[in-house]
Amino acid sequence: MSWDSRFPEPIELPCGVRLASLREAIVHLVKTVPSSERSTPVVLTAAEMITSAAERGGPIEFARVATLRALNRHLECVLNPDILKSRIGTSLRERRRPNTLDPPAPNAERLLHP
Numbered sequence: 458m459s460w461d462s463r464f465p466e467p468i469e470l471p472c473g474v475r476l477a478s479l480r481e482a483i484v485h486l487v488k489t490v491p492s493s494e495r496s497t498p499v500v501l502t503a504a505e506m507i508t509s510a511a512e513r514g515g516p517i518e519f520a521r522v523a524t525l526r527a528l529n530r531h532l533e534c535v536l537n538p539d540i541l542k543s544r545i546g547t548s549l550r551e552r553r554r555p556n557t558l559d560p561p562a563p564n565a566e567r568l569l570h571p
Contacts, residue, residue, distance in 0.1 A: 503527035
């Protein structure tokens with residue numbers, strides 16, 4: 458691979474910048490990450506993944522994900538507990554085995570004896 462290798466899906470930034478290649482990604486990181494933050498693990502990982510993909514044929518998707526994490530390093534991940542509760546509750550109900558003591562489903566007779 459080379460520095461001009463393209464991501465399978467370009468990184469679209471809110472400011473309108475579009476990062477389509479490994480070269481564009483590393484240049485953008487160099488220009489936008491302050492020197493005081495360049496030694497943080499998330500930025501170092503992004504630089505290593507981009508370099509690995511460009512020079513040693515590493516997975517380009519890893520470079521893309523690491524770049525996204527470095528660009529979003531200040532964003533806080535917040536989980537909406539209401540969504541979690543509804544998803545967990547639904548999945549448990551779907552996996553639950555019917556109990557013989559449960560009331561029969563509506564129209565159960567019609568389904569059993571068409």
